[in-house]
Amino acid sequence: MTNRLKNIKPIAQKVGDVKNSIFITVIALLGITLLLDIFVVEKIFNPLTYLYIVLGILFVRYGIPLLYTSRRLIQYYWQRASRNKLAVGGLAFILFLILLALIGPLFTADPTAVNFEEKNLPPPGFTLEESVYDLKTGQFITNRITGTTQHPLGTDDKGRDLLAMIISGARVSLQVGLFATGIAIALGTLIGVTAAYLGGKMDNVLMRFTDIMMTFPFFLLLVFIVFIFGPNLALIVIVIGLTGWTGTARLIRSETLSLRTREFIMASKALGASDGRIILSHLIPNVISLIIVIATLSIPGVILAEAALSFIGLGDPTVASWGMILKAGQQNLDTTWWVAVAPGIMLFLTVLAFNFLGDGLRDAFDPRSNV
Secondary structure, eight states: OHHHHHHHHHHHHHHHHHHHHHHHHHHHHHHHHHHHHHHTSSOSSOHHHHHHHHHHHHIIIIIHHHHHHTHHHHHHHHHHHTTOHHHHHHHHHHHHHHHHHHHGGGTSOOTTOOOGGGTTOOOTTOEEEEEEEETTTTEEEEEEEEOOTTSTTOBOTTOOBHHHHHHHHHHHHHHIIIIIHHHHHHHHHHHHHHHHHHOHHHHHHHHHHHHHHHHSOHHHHHHHHHHHHOOOHHHHHHHHHHHSOHHHHHHHHHHHHTTTTSHHHHHHHHTTOOHHHHIIIIIHHHTHHHHHHHHHHHHHHHHHHHHHHHHTTOSOTTSOOHHHHHHHHHTTTTTOTHHHHHHHHHHHHHHHHHHHHHHHHHHHHOTTOOO
């Protein structure tokens, strides 16, 4: 048995070295591509595509092995979470939203296509009375506009298909919510774990920096940065991610303070493990349940922040987001009510779904819970 373990250890070490080499090579190639994109070639990928690629690389390198080694624990937590019907319903709606954002554009019209001949069409089954001045008779003529199945949710004042705009808004909201929250969670986790584990001056420096960041009003800081550098979806994602990590850092730090004195951390130190290895391989995996809960409860706030930016005119004008549709609909709410109602309902249901899922996961990860 001892000889077998001695034979397996070098093989495992070689496999790990190969994985690290491939990971470093892929990151280097991505960095070279980014530099070429900035300084040489006009455009290879847009900024959000780079975020997709980085997210995929990190998931393959760290996410899949973690899911594989924790499959029994995941099954246990899923059994606990599935007892909460609201959480299951929230997860089902989120999966439906992701599916809608992925395949919806294949079956709908261009959300930015303008057709003034079909403007202000109501949904099928509804009618709109519109008064038009007739130059020949010199009188106002009332026209009745009836909805058609070609536009299941109607159109706006520019003739754009509302269903296509809602699907585009779902994609924008998920991109901003997932990517911005991912950046904030990663940054907050790293700062919180590092501060708690190293302690002393490093803890004081990182936590005082966190306190300074928390003194700035989040939304006003976001508006100020976007106003200076211009509205761009990738910029909005990065800015929200770089300014929304403070609460995560504090929560992760408090959890890590109780972990750093545990026996397995002391044993790792005694065996000569480096600080970086202890942080990445022992501390962060042991706060992953808290990270998941924080992420699911933070995504609704990020989605609402992007919608608010678009509503006040600081969103990306090249994409149709729910906040932009709400802004267009509130100007004629008394007549074309459907333009504002549809994105409002989607925002409400999306935020509610993530909150239900977050509450269910929080109960499932809490050993004192009776779910």
